[in-house]
Amino acid sequence: MRATVLVRPKQGILDPQGQAVESSLRQLGFSVGEARVGRVVDLEVESTDPATARAEVEQMCERLLANPLIESYEIELVEAPA
Amino acid sequence: MTSPQPRVGVLQFPGACDDRDALWALAALDAEAVFIWHTETELPDLDAVVLPGGFSYGDYLRCGAIARFSPAMAAVTEFAGRGGLVLGICNGFQILCEAGLLPGVLRRNESLSFVCRDVPLRIERADTPFTTRCEEGQLLSIPVKHGEGAWYADDELYRELEVRRQIVLRYREPVNGSRNDVAGVVNEQGNVMGLMPHPEHAVDPLLGSADGALILSSLVESARARAIALV
Numbered sequence: 001m002r003a004t005v006l007v008r009p010k011q012g013i014l015d016p017q018g019q020a021v022e023s024s025l026r027q028l029g030f031s032v033g034e035a036r037v038g039r040v041v042d043l044e045v046e047s048t049d050p051a052t053a054r055a056e057v058e059q060m061c062e063r064l065l066a067n068p069l070i071e072s073y074e075i076e077l078v079e080a081p082a
Numbered sequence: 083m084t085s086p087q088p089r090v091g092v093l094q095f096p097g098a099c100d101d102r103d104a105l106w107a108l109a110a111l112d113a114e115a116v117f118i119w120h121t122e123t124e125l126p127d128l129d130a131v132v133l134p135g136g137f138s139y140g141d142y143l144r145c146g147a148i149a150r151f152s153p154a155m156a157a158v159t160e161f162a163g164r165g166g167l168v169l170g171i172c173n174g175f176q177i178l179c180e181a182g183l184l185p186g187v188l189r190r191n192e193s194l195s196f197v198c199r200d201v202p203l204r205i206e207r208a209d210t211p212f213t214t215r216c217e218e219g220q221l222l223s224i225p226v227k228h229g230e231g232a233w234y235a236d237d238e239l240y241r242e243l244e245v246r247r248q249i250v251l252r253y254r255e256p257v258n259g260s261r262n263d264v265a266g267v268v269n270e271q272g273n274v275m276g277l278m279p280h281p282e283h284a285v286d287p288l289l290g291s292a293d294g295a296l297i298l299s300s301l302v303e304s305a306r307a308r309a310i311a312l313v
Contacts, residue, residue: 013234014192014259016190016191016192016193016194016259017190017194020194064143064147064151065143067144067147067180067187069186069187069234069235069236069239070187070189070234
C-alpha cells in the first residue's frame with residue numbers, strides 16, 4: 001500500500017514559516033488569509049491490509065515523522081494498483 | 083591524595099562541528115575527555131557525557147530527530163537512566179529533547195534567521211550538577227549560534243516545569259522566540275541538562291568570555307565527585 005502522511009504545525013502553535021509565506025503571497029498581490037507550512041511524507045508500506053498498514057504508519061508518526069508536542073498528522077492510505 | 087581526573091565522553095555525530103571545541107574545553111578544565119563515535123553501542127567507563135553542538139545526520143525532518151535513534155544514543159539513554167551526568171549543547175540539546183530525555187522541543191527561530199552572537203543569560207538554579215560553580219541570579223555572557231533554538235512547551239508542561247524548578251538558564255533579552263526566554267532546562271532527576279548557548283566557546287577571556295567555563299567546570303567537578311565516590 002501507499003501512504004501519504006501530512007504533518008502540520010498544531011493549532012495554536014506559532015508558525016513563522018507560514019507567516020513568511022503569507023506575507024510573500026500578499027506582496028505578490030494575492031489576497032490570502034493565514035498560511036501554515038507543514039510537510040508531506042509519501043511512503044510505500046509492505047502490508048496489504050489497510051488496518052495493519054494504518055497502525056504501522058501511526059507508529060511511524062508517533063516515533064519519528066511528527067513531534068506530537070508541536071505537530072499533528074493525518075494519514076491517507078491508497079491501495080497500490082494491482 | 084590527588085583527586086582523580088573524571089572521564090567525560092564527547093559524542094561525535096556525522097555533521098558535528100563543536101566536538102573538538104568541547105573536547106579541548108573539557109581537557110583545559112581538567113577532565114580526561116574522550117570521543118565516542120555515534121555507531122558505538124556501548125559507552126566506555128565514563129563519569130559524564132557531553133553531546134556537543136553542530137549538526138547530526140543533516141538534521142533532516144527535525145533537528146536531532148534522526149540522531150536520537152543512533153546506537154550511541156541508546157547507550158546514552160541507558161547511562162542517563164542509571165543517573166549518569168549528561169550535558170547537551172545546542173544540537174545536543176535538540177537531540178535530548180527529541181529523545182525524550184529532556185522536556186520540550188526546539189523549533190525554528192521566530193525570526194527565521196540564524197542568530198550568532200554573545201547573549202546575556204541568568205542562572206535560575208545553582209543547585210544542579212551543571213551549575214555548582216554559579217550562583218542563583220548570576221549573569222553570564224555566552225555565545226549562541228543556531229537557527230532552531232526556540233524552546234517550546236505547552237502551557238501545562240511549562241507550568242509543571244516551573245513548579246519542579248527545571249528551568250536552569252534564561253536569556254535576559256529576546257533571542258529566538260523561546261518560551262519565557264528559556265535557554266536551558268534540566269530533567270526531573272537533575273542529571274540531564276540541555277542548553278542552546280555554547281559554553282565550550284567561552285572558556286577563556288581570549289574568546290571574549292570565560293563564563294562558559296563556569297558551567298563546564300561545574301560538570302567536571304560533579305563528575306569528579308562521582309568518580310571519587312565510586313573509588
